[in-house]
Amino acid sequence: MSRPIAGGRGDGIERRACSPATAVAGEQGTRQWRVMDSGENEEEQDMKPSERMKIARQHMPEQEPLVRARRFTEVNQGYAPTTACLEAQRCLQCKDGKCIKGCPVGIDIPAFVAAVSENDLHKAADILFAANVLPGVTGRVCPQETQCEAECIRGKKETPVAVGYLERFVADWAREHRKDLFTPPPPTGKKVAIVGSGPAGLTCAGECAKRGHQVTIFEALHIPGGVLVYGIPEFRLPNFIVEAEVETLRHRGVDIQCDVVIGQTYTIPELMESEGFDAVFIANGAGLPIFQGIPGEHLKGVYSANEFLTRVNLMGAYRFRDGEADTPVMRASQVVVVGGGNTAMDSVRTAKRLGAEPAILVYRRSREEMPARIEEVKHAEEEGINIQILTNPVEVLGDEHGWVRAVRCQRMELGEPDDSGRRRPVAIKGSEFDIPCQVFIEAIGTRANPLLTQTTPGLKVNKWGYIEVDANCMTSIRGVFAGGDIVRGSATVILAMGDGKTAAGAIHRYLMNGK
Amino acid sequence: MMFRILNARWLAPQVRWIEVEAPRVARHHKPGHFVIVRVRDGGERVPLTVASSDSKTGVITLVVQVVGATTEVLCSLETGQHIMDVVGPLGKPTEIEEFGHAVLVGGGVGTAVIYPQAGALKAVGNRVSAVIGGRTKEYVIFEKELGEYCDVVYPCTDDGSYGYHGFVTGKLKELLDKPQEKVGAVLMAGPVPMMRAVAEVTRPYGVKTIASLNPIMVDGTGMCGGCRVKVDGKMKFACVDGPEFDAHQVDFRELADRLTSYRVEEKIAWDRLHGEHECKLAEAERRCASQ
Ligand SMILES: Cc1cc2nc3c(=O)[nH]c(=O)nc-3n(C[C@H](O)[C@H](O)[C@H](O)COP(=O)(O)OP(=O)(O)OC[C@H]3O[C@@H](n4cnc5c(N)ncnc54)[C@H](O)[C@@H]3O)c2cc1C
Ligand code: SF4
Ligand code: FES
Secondary structure, three states: OOOOOOOOOOOOOOOOOOOOOOOOOOOOOOOOOOOOOHHHHHHHHOOOHHHHHHOOOOOOOEOOHHHHOOOOOOOEOOOOHHHHHHHHHOOOOOOOOHHHHHOOOOOOHHHHHHHHHOOOHHHHHHHHHHHOOOHHHHHHHOOHHHOHHHHOHHHHHOOOOOHHHHHHHHHHHHHHHOOOOOOOOOOOOOEEEEEOOOHHHHHHHHHHHHOOOEEEEEOOOOOOOOHHHHOOOOOOOOHHHHHHHHHHHHHOOOEEEOOOOEOOOEOHHHHHHOOOOOEEEEOOOOEEEOOOOOOOOOOEOEEEHHHHHHHHHHOOHHHOOOOOOOOOOOOOOOEEEEOOOHHHHHHHHHHHHOOOOOEEEEOOOOHHHOOOOHHHHHHHHHOOOEEEOOEEEEEEEEOOOOEEEEEEEEEEEEEEEOOOOOEEEEEOOOOOEEEEOOEEEEOOOEEEOHHHHOOOOOOOEOOOOOEOOOOOOEOOOOOEEEOOHHHHOOOOHHHHHHHHHHHHHHHHHHHHHOO | OOEEEEEEEEEEOOEEEEEEEOHHHHHHOOOOOEEEEEOOOOOOEEEEEEEEEEOOOOEEEEEEEOOOHHHHHHHOOOOOOEEOEEEEEEOOOOOOOOOOEEEEEEEHHHHHHHHHHHHHHHHOOOEEEEEEEEOOHHHOOOHHHHHHHOOEEEEEEOOOOOOEEOOHHHHHHHHHHOHHHOEEEEEEEOOHHHHHHHHHHHHHHOOEEEEEOOOOOOOOOOOOOOOEEEEOOEEEEHHHHOOEEEHHHEOHHHHHHHOOOOHHHHHHHHHHHOOOOOOOHHHHHHHHHHO
């Protein structure tokens, strides 16, 4: 129903535009497509807002919940080109796109969406990559509902344009179809060291390389990506997507050295004094898992979410049975996870995929206060995750051999608002009950890892151990910058990337003008 | 990254001496530090002691005992072959003080931990003795090397085939009982039951006793909490807060128990390595179900 437009770019990519003509009220699947030639394309540009308004938000194709709940392959399957085009046409092309303000890295959203609707994916990719070096990642993991999509004018009355899905679509297309058209800038002769290869580090590296600085990333683990590879599971963000984005950076001349722990293998002063780096960007993440401090946390079967997810994602423990990975993880028929964020959701959905029945999530506040992305909560529930709100673990119970056998929980009710403005959960007396389980995972947050900060004299940290920076991401040490979770506490991928970008700009000014 | 093995040889049955080219680790290595090693693609991350290092040649020495599939694969590597990843040095170094007389206690490959400590303790002017144990004579390692730094080395064997007949604790108690020995501190590394026993021996004497712990680790940078141990009733992460702690405060029972967390999986991996295809998975499953 579509054909390549003659005289395309000769890159084998179908350039076609879709028309909503017959599609307006149609359900997905029954929709008819009409291919337009370039003349019609013009016309398409001038689609009337009323026509655009008639198109309903396009559904993201997903694997069937019951099937995917047993596998680690990605849940979301991505838009087909025609769906993407239709979704893009929903955009009203507002003059001062509010969505842009919602995006921490300021992607020109209306422009890239327009390019998608015109089927000029090269252009769309150019616009995306200009602002965001990891669109394949952010298109999958950004909490769009509180960022770009929250600002979308269409969202005020009905549903916002699916910016995240379109971003993912363009990024995936670019990965498949586009060679990196990077022309190396003239070298500045300046050397920048980056600590940590999570989203903050990778972004800063990309931006510094663009400006001609020689960049080396030092990563403690054996592969780059930070939380993107050790934390976020494959079914949400396949590791090959991260690998591809990392490959692009390598292609751009970024040197990535794994197995180096800054603070142990080298210190920051050494990097600057003996290793010849002119500037350093610290992006070592938050890292240290917090335990609740309840009795029984030493029992076999108690994990921090970080350990559980690292075993499964980074070390591939879900393939232990097939003999493809040497790292084991405890599989259990009943698993309880405590927490309400993305980490908790990822843990409980991972446990489910490893065979837990039931996989239960307990959270001490109410559902509205769960910090997890809405899509994750929805996906989790579809997959049969049992979510118990207003419930808090008070003790892990073990058997005579030291294995977990149950978690004792307490029911909570909402009391007066606390400092965060959220109503404080208060325990209901006498409401204790036991949930049988063999694995108990704590996903209640992280704190700053002191490994690096304590070996860097003069580096100012706040009372929680997070690094203090100015508006340019510069720390108390000249030439040393920091960003991401080690500055913000646990935040988001895109905020970490925003910091990486801000820091790169500041590093450039510092290196070139000394300020 | 790939790390070349410059020399690999057997020190004792199932105990291998492996010199690895790892200049960055060698530069900063201090007694008490360890490294995390990933032998091959798809491999586990395992913590190993650095027995010695030379910052000039960039070489570190690992002493590895075959205790499971990963260590067996590592010990099968020959000179000239490579280890996929070596990261470190990790952990806090030993606090080297003037104790007067420092007694080092090493059991099995734990002896590799106390070896660099001996040099450092001697260098600051301590009198240094070492009590090292093995099941039989051939399991006693590092005797000669320790002799370079120590004033006295007491080998002990369980069967009396060499040196003192009995456990290291017996020999240690003799020293503690002699007033002229004036034992100022005991530093030790070895199997958990040994460390637990040593802690109990020194406790009544009130002698400062430091143990180098060996819990299961993943990242070795404080990120996973898998290495948590209880010290003085508080949770500590051995990879960043340790691995050395006041032995009188360590909950050894808990440590020993946590070390058995992957018993079944370790057996599966071992059988797999040895080509025993009989499937132990059913057993693992049963364990889950019966818990
Ligand atoms: C399970 C999970 C799910 C999440 N889901 C989402 C989501 O859906 N959407 C979202 O926006 N955010 C999500 N987040 C949060 C997000 O991942 C983080 O905010 C973000 O990754 C922070 O980026 P960063 O670059 O600051 O640090 P990190 O990603 O933590 O990377 C830090 C890197 O530095 C390395 N490192 C640490 N110390 C050293 C050292 N001393 N020397 C050298 N290297 C070092 C670490 O190994 C790591 O690779 C999630 C977090 C987790 C844990
Ligand atoms: S990067 Fe994140 S916030 Fe920005 S447009 Fe994309 S999805 Fe929205
Ligand atoms: S090994 Fe992961 S925190 Fe120590």
